[in-house]
Amino acid sequence: MSIRITKPLGAALVGAGMTLSATASAQEPIQIGAIYILSGVGSTYGEFAQNGANLAIDEINEDGGVLDRPLEITFEDSQLEAQTAIQAMRKLVYQDGVDVLMGLDSSGVATGVVPVVPEVETPFIITHAATPDATGKLCNQWTYRNSVNIPQNIKGAAIMAEESGANSWTTVGPDYAFGHQSWEYFQRYLGELNPDATFSDEPSFPAFGTEDFTPFINTVMSAQPDGVFLSIWGSDLVNFTRQANDLGFFDEDFEVLMSLGAATEVLSALGEQMPTGITVGTRYWYGAYDNEMNKAFVEAYRERHETPPSYNAQNAYSAVYAYKAAIEKAGEVDKVAIRDALKGMSYQAPMGEVRFREGDNQALVAPTYGTTAEDPDSELRMLDPQRTFAAEDVTPPLSETGCNLGG
Amino acid sequence: MESFIAALMNSLALGMLLFLIAIGLNIIFGVLNIINFAHGALYMLGAYITYTVAVLTGVSFWIALFAAPLIVAAIAVVIERVMLHRIYDRPITDSLLLTFALLLIIDETVRWIWGSTIHVVDPPVSLSGTVRLLGVQQPIYGLFVIAMGLIVGLGLWGFFSGTRAGKVMRAAAIDRKMSRLVGIDVPLVFTGVFALGAGIAGFGGAIAAPIRAISPAMGGNIIVESFIVVVIGGLGSFPGAFLGALVLGAINGFGSRYLPDLNLVMPFLGMALVLLLKPHGLMGRSTS
Numbered sequence: 189m190s191i192r193i194t195k196p197l198g199a200a201l202v203g204a205g206m207t208l209s210a211t212a213s214a215q216e217p218i219q220i221g222a223i224y225i226l227s228g229v230g231s232t233y234g235e236f237a238q239n240g241a242n243l244a245i246d247e248i249n250e251d252g253g254v255l256d257r258p259l260e261i262t263f264e265d266s267q268l269e270a271q272t273a274i275q276a277m278r279k280l281v282y283q284d285g286v287d288v289l290m291g292l293d294s295s296g297v298a299t300g301v302v303p304v305v306p307e308v309e310t311p312f313i314i315t316h317a318a319t320p321d322a323t324g325k326l327c328n329q330w331t332y333r334n335s336v337n338i339p340q341n342i343k344g345a346a347i348m349a350e351e352s353g354a355n356s357w358t359t360v361g362p363d364y365a366f367g368h369q370s371w372e373y374f375q376r377y378l379g380e381l382n383p384d385a386t387f388s389d390e391p392s393f394p395a396f397g398t399e400d401f402t403p404f405i406n407t408v409m410s411a412q413p414d415g416v417f418l419s420i421w422g423s424d425l426v427n428f429t430r431q432a433n434d435l436g437f438f439d440e441d442f443e444v445l446m447s448l449g450a451a452t453e454v455l456s457a458l459g460e461q462m463p464t465g466i467t468v469g470t471r472y473w474y475g476a477y478d479n480e481m482n483k484a485f486v487e488a489y490r491e492r493h494e495t496p497p498s499y500n501a502q503n504a505y506s507a508v509y510a511y512k513a514a515i516e517k518a519g520e521v522d523k524v525a526i527r528d529a530l531k532g533m534s535y536q537a538p539m540g541e542v543r544f545r546e547g548d549n550q551a552l553v554a555p556t557y558g559t560t561a562e563d564p565d566s567e568l569r570m571l572d573p574q575r576t577f578a579a580e581d582v583t584p585p586l587s588e589t590g591c592n593l594g595g
Numbered sequence: 596m597e598s599f600i601a602a603l604m605n606s607l608a609l610g611m612l613l614f615l616i617a618i619g620l621n622i623i624f625g626v627l628n629i630i631n632f633a634h635g636a637l638y639m640l641g642a643y644i645t646y647t648v649a650v651l652t653g654v655s656f657w658i659a660l661f662a663a664p665l666i667v668a669a670i671a672v673v674i675e676r677v678m679l680h681r682i683y684d685r686p687i688t689d690s691l692l693l694t695f696a697l698l699l700i701i702d703e704t705v706r707w708i709w710g711s712t713i714h715v716v717d718p719p720v721s722l723s724g725t726v727r728l729l730g731v732q733q734p735i736y737g738l739f740v741i742a743m744g745l746i747v748g749l750g751l752w753g754f755f756s757g758t759r760a761g762k763v764m765r766a767a768a769i770d771r772k773m774s775r776l777v778g779i780d781v782p783l784v785f786t787g788v789f790a791l792g793a794g795i796a797g798f799g800g801a802i803a804a805p806i807r808a809i810s811p812a813m814g815g816n817i818i819v820e821s822f823i824v825v826v827i828g829g830l831g832s833f834p835g836a837f838l839g840a841l842v843l844g845a846i847n848g849f850g851s852r853y854l855p856d857l858n859l860v861m862p863f864l865g866m867a868l869v870l871l872l873k874p875h876g877l878m879g880r881s882t883s
C-alpha cells in the first residue's frame with residue numbers, strides 16, 4: 189500500500205529535482221546498499237567488509253567515479269538474522285533507493301535472503317556467505333557471488349588431505365549448516381580422491397560459540413585418527429587452538445587441517461600461539477597473488493588499518509569493482525542492465541581475474557592452502573609453502589550445483 | 596579411566612567459571628530482586644579491562660586480576676545510582692527491559708572502544724602449560740580457575756555469614772521496610788550489593804581472559820549458561836549457584852565428551868529435568 193503512494197510521489201520529487209538542477213544530476217551518486225553483521229558476535233566480519241568496500245569506493249571516487257558519478261554506500265546490520273537482513277534489504281531498495289546490493293556473512297542469513305532478492309529486482313553480490321545453496325538450489329538471476337563457496341573451499345581441503353597420505357579422518361566443526369556441510373563435502377571429495385579414506389562415524393560438532401572445547405579436543409586425542417579436519421572459524425577457532433595447544437593436541441601424531449585457519453583475524457589474534465607445521469586454508473590470502481592490483485590493494489589497506497586485508501575485506505573490495513565493471517559494460521546503472529551485464533562477466537580483482545559463471549552466477553575462484561610457518565618479519569604466521577588452487581580444479585560442474593539459469 | 600578424570604577436571608574448571616558469573620547474578624537477584632540481563636556484559640567488560648591492563652599497557656596479569664573487578668564495580672556504582680535505583684519498586688519486567696538496554700549499551704561501547712577484532716591474553720608464565728595429575732595432563736590454568744572459584748565461594752560465604760556488612764545485606768534482602776526502620780541505609784546497601792555482584796562478574800571476566808577469545812558479545816553465551824545455573828540451583832540461593840554451576844559444568848564436560856551429538860540440547864534437558872523434579876531448583880525455597 190505504502191509503495192503505491194510513495195512511488196509516484198518519489199517520481200514527482202525526482203522529476204522536480206531534475207528540472208531544478210539539470211547539471212547537478214550528472215553528479216548524483218550511484219547508491220550501493222550493503223548488509224553485513226555490524227554488531228555482536230561476528231561483527232569483525234562486518235568491520236572488515238566495511239573497510240574493504242570503503243577503500244574501493246574512495247579509490248574509484250578519487251578517480252572520478254563511474255560514468256562521472258561518485259559511488260555512495262549505505263551499510264545495514266543483518267544482526268545475524270535472516271528476517272532482519274530481509275527487512276534491511278527492503279529498506280535499502282524501497283526507502284534509500286539503492287541501485288545495487290552486496291553483503292551477507294552468514295550462510296543461514298543468505299539462505300533466507302536469496303529467495304527474496306528477485307522480489308526487490310536489484311542485483312545482489314554475495315561476498316562472504318559460503319553455502320552452496322546461494323548459487324545452487326536457491327539460485328536466481330539477480331543473485332551473484334564473487335567469493336569462494338563451501339564446495340570450492342573444501343575441494344581444496346580434500347586435495348591437501350589426499351596428499352598428506354592420512355587415511356582415517358574425523359572432524360570438529362560448528363554445529364550448524366556450515367560445519368555439517370563442510371564435513372559432507374570433505375567426505376565426498378576425499379572419498380573420490382582416495383578410495384582408502386575412512387571417516388569417523390562419531391564426528392564432533394560443538395555448538396557455535398562454544399567457549400570450552402576441551403571435551404572435543406580430548407575426544408579426538410583419544411580416538412587417534414590419521415587426520416582431523418577442522419571447519420571451526422573465527423573466535424571459536426581462536427578458543428579451540430589455544431585450548432588445543434595447552435593439551436598438546438598439535439604435538440600428536442595426526443595431520444591437522446583447518447579449512448579456515450588462515451583467516452587473518454584468527455592469525456592476528458593468535459600470533460605466536462598459532463602452531464607451525466599445520467595445514468590451513470583461506471578464501472583469499474593477501475600474499476598469494478602476484479599482480480599489480482593486489483599489491484596496491486594490500487599496501488593501501490595496510491596503510492589505513494595497519495594489518496593485512498582479510499578475505500572478507502578483499503571480497504567486499506572486489507564486489508565494488510565488479511559493480512564498476514558492470515556499469516561500464518552496460519553504460520548505465522539501470523538494474524536490469526546491470527543484472528545482465530554481470531552475467532558471465534569477467535573483471536579484475538586482487539584475487540586476479542574473476543569470472544561469474546553463466547548458469548549459476550558463482551564466481552570461478554579458489555582457496556589458498558598452506559603450511560603455517562614462522563616469519564621473523566611478521567607477527568602473523570605465514571603460509572610456507574602455500575598453494576593457490578585453480579578455479580577449474582575446485583569448482584563443481586554446473587550439473588552438480590542444482591542451479592541452471594541457462595548459459 | 597583417564598578420559599573420565601580428564602572430563603571430571605574439565606567439568607570442575609567449567610563449573611567454577613560459571614559459578615563466578617552466576618553467583619553475582621544470584622546475589623543481585625536475591626537482594627535487589629532484579630534479573631540482571633547485563634551481567635554477561637559486565638563479565639565481558641572484566642575481560643576487556645584485563646586485556647587492556649595486561650596486554651595493551653603491559654602492566655601485568657596479576658594487577659589486572661585486581662583492577663578489573665574494581666573498575667567494573669566502580670562502573671556498577673554509577674549504573675546503580677543513575678539507572679537501577681529508580682526501578683526497585685516497579686514490576687520485574689521493567690528491570691528486565693532496563694538491564695537489556697544496558698546490555699546493548701555496554702556491548703556497543705565495548706565495540707566502540709576496543710573494535711570488533713578478536714583479542715587474546717596470555718596466561719602468566721607460572722600458570723601456562725600442563726601438569727600431570729591423576730594420570731592425565733591437566734592445563735595448569737584449569738586448576739587455577741578451580742582454586743579461584745573455591746576461594747571466591749568460601750570468601751563470599753564467610754562474608755555473608757560472618758561479617759556485619761554481609762548480615763546487613765541479607766537483612767535488606769529479607770525485609771527492606773524493617774531494615775530501614777532499624778536504621779540501615781538501604782539505598783547504600785543496594786548500591787553495595789550491585790557493585791559486589793558486578794565486581795565478581797568482572798573478576799570472572801579477568802579469570803576467563805587468558806582462556807577465552809575476547810570479542811564483542813562474548814557475554815552472550817555465558818549469560819544464557821548462568822541463567823541455566825541459577826535455575827538449576829534455585830533462584831537467589833547461594834549454595835544453589837554453587838551446585839548449579841557444578842551440575843552444568845558436568846553436563847558440558849561429560850556430555851560433550853560422551854554424548855557429543857546432544858551437546859546443544861543437554862543443558863536445557865538438564866534444566867528441564869531439574870524443574871520437573873524440583874520446580875524451585877535444587878536448593879530453591881518455595882516462595883509461596
